[in-house]
Amino acid sequence: MFAVCAAGFLSAGLAYAVNPVRIDTAKAHVMIRRPALESIPSLIHSESDPIDTLDTVNEHIKVILFGDNTWKYYKTPGFQQETDIFDEAWDEVNSNPYKLAQEDLPYSWSVWLVDSLDQYHCPFQGDIHPRGKFGPRRGRRHQGVDLPLKTGDPIYATFTGKVRMSKYLGGFGNLIVIRHVNGLETFYAHLSKRYVEVGDWVNAGDVIGLGGSTGRSTGPHLHFETRYKGFAFDPQWLIDFKTGELRHRLFVLKKKYFNIYSNYEQDFEDEMRNEEEDKAEDAERAAMKWYVVRSGDTLSKIARNNGTTVNAICRLNDINPNATLRIGKKLRVR
Numbered sequence: 001m002f003a004v005c006a007a008g009f010l011s012a013g014l015a016y017a018v019n020p021v022r023i024d025t026a027k028a029h030v031m032i033r034r035p036a037l038e039s040i041p042s043l044i045h046s047e048s049d050p051i052d053t054l055d056t057v058n059e060h061i062k063v064i065l066f067g068d069n070t071w072k073y074y075k076t077p078g079f080q081q082e083t084d085i086f087d088e089a090w091d092e093v094n095s096n097p098y099k100l101a102q103e104d105l106p107y108s109w110s111v112w113l114v115d116s117l118d119q120y121h122c123p124f125q126g127d128i129h130p131r132g133k134f135g136p137r138r139g140r141r142h143q144g145v146d147l148p149l150k151t152g153d154p155i156y157a158t159f160t161g162k163v164r165m166s167k168y169l170g171g172f173g174n175l176i177v178i179r180h181v182n183g184l185e186t187f188y189a190h191l192s193k194r195y196v197e198v199g200d201w202v203n204a205g206d207v208i209g210l211g212g213s214t215g216r217s218t219g220p221h222l223h224f225e226t227r228y229k230g231f232a233f234d235p236q237w238l239i240d241f242k243t244g245e246l247r248h249r250l251f252v253l254k255k256k257y258f259n260i261y262s263n264y265e266q267d268f269e270d271e272m273r274n275e276e277e278d279k280a281e282d283a284e285r286a287a288m289k290w291y292v293v294r295s296g297d298t299l300s301k302i303a304r305n306n307g308t309t310v311n312a313i314c315r316l317n318d319i320n321p322n323a324t325l326r327i328g329k330k331l332r333v334r
Contacts, residue, residue: 039240039243039245039246039247039248040114040120040245040246040248040249041244041245041246042120042121042122042125042156042205042244042245043119043120043121043204043205047068048066048067048068048070049066049067050064050065050066050067051065051066051067052064052065053065053074060075060076060078060079061073061074061075061076061079061117062074062075062076072119073117075117075118075160077201080160080181080201081162081201083181085179085181085183086162086179089230090164090179091164092164092165092198093165093167095165095169095172095175095177095187096227096230097230098229098230100229100230100231102231102255102258105229105231105255106255107254107255108252108253108254108255109252109253110250110251110252110253111182111183111184111228111250111251111252111253112182112249112250112251113159113182113238113246113248113249113250113251114159114246114249115249118159118160118181118204119159119160119203119204119205120158120159120204120246121156121157121158121204121205122156122158122239122241122244122245122246123147123155123156123157123158123186123188123222123224123239124147124149124153124155124156124211124222124224124241125241125242125243125244126147126148126149126241126242127147127148127241127242128145128146128147128236128241129146129147129148129221131146132145132146132147132148132221132223133145133146133234133236133263133265134232134233134234134235134236134260134263134264135234135260135261135263136260136261141232141260142260143225143227143232143260144187144189144223144224144225144226144232144235145223145224145225145234145235145236145241146221146222146223146224147221147222147224147241148219148220148221149211149220149221149222150211150220151192151210151211151212151213151220152192152210152211152212153210153211153220154207154210154211155188155191155207155208155209155210155211155222156204156205156206156207156208157178157186157202157203157204157205157206157208158178158186158204158239159178159180159181159182159184159186159204160180160181160201160202160203160204161178161179161180161181161186161201161202162178162179162199162200162201162202163176163177163178163196163197163198163199163200163201163202163208164177164178164179164185164198165177165198166194166196166197166198166200168214168215169215170215170216171215171216172187172189172190172215172216172223173189173190173191173212173213173214173215173216173217174189174190174191174192174193174194174209174212174214174215175187175188175189175191175215176188176191176194176196176208176209178202178208183228183229184226184227184228185226185227185228186224186225186226186227187223187224187225187226187227188208188209188222188223188224189215189222189223189224189225190211190212190213190214190215190217190220190221190222190223191209191210191211191212191214191222192209192210192211192212192213192214192220193209193210193212194208194209195207195208195209195210196208196209226238228253231258232258233253233257233258233262234257234262234263234264236263236264236265237251237253237257237264238251287334288332288334289306289332289333289334290330290331290332290333291306291330291331291332291333292328292329292330292331293325293326293327293328293329293330293331294327295327297325298325299313299314299321299323299325302331302333303333306333306334308333308334312333313331313332313333316331316332316333316334317331317332
């Protein structure tokens with residue numbers, strides 16, 4: 001039985017092995033306030049065949065063992081598809097099936113990209129073409145990044161998910177769109193070959209097609225997009241294409257990233273500066289000390305009991321030394 005299962009996994013394109021990383025999601029949501037977590041490399045290819053399949057305490061999660069003593073988790077597709085994400089605005093014809101206005105979206109929200117079971121693979125590793133970055137281009141919106149390649153180079157599914165589109169579509173040429181469990185969609189355009197069809201379940205690292213130059217293209221390259229609810233944002237917020245690494249496990253997606261003038265290279269320094277300012281404000285708030293005025297209190301008495309001065313209290317509360325203190329009034333003393 002194990003041999004049959006292992007062969008089935010291999011035929012599904014799962015001959016990769018990675019060591020899982022466990023994350024305390026509850027703590028992460030509290031502690032992480034910006035998209036800057038430890039980077040994650042692409043799946044590691046295993047040259048060995050799968051030799052065994054082990055059950056876990058969850059009947060929908062298996063462990064695949066390889067001949068080189070590596071292993072990986074495998075979640076059954078049926079289990080992963082038990083979510084409304086694959087029912088909402090599911091359209092096999094239109095590239096953007098959502099009918100949402102940006103103002104209907106929250107200012108920001110957290111998107112888990114990978115966890116201890118879900119993995120990642122760079123769609124194609126390489127330098128982004130200088131004129132192929134996210135942003136306005138020749139009067140149009142260039143909603144992804146362009147990665148030069150050779151016709152026939154393999155293109156990989158970035159995350160696990162379900163194929164929503166696989167067709168030739170205008171300027172995209174041969175296009176594949178995959179919707180993922182976290183709600184993101186990834187676009188792979190200008191392909192010379194498409195290996196998957198609508199409704200196929202693919203795993204991170206599966207070869208879904210071959211690079212090419214179909215559609216509106218001046219040479220072989222992969223046009224890669226990341227979208228949420230139909231809105232595109234710079235894929236570089238997620239992936240360092242030069243190293244092939246995923247920048248973080250938890251991504252804080254902000255509505256402002258959908259602006260065509262907002263891209264990773266221009267905005268990252270601002271994000272870092274804002275984070276430092278936020279930390280400084282947090283530290284200042286943590287250091288604040290307050291005192292509630294009681295009967296018989298005077299500014300000098302309050303200052304003496306709290307190790308400060310009358311002038312300091314007046315400055316922090318914008319009052320003068322002769323101000324009348326009302327019982328119950330809250331004064332900042334630090």
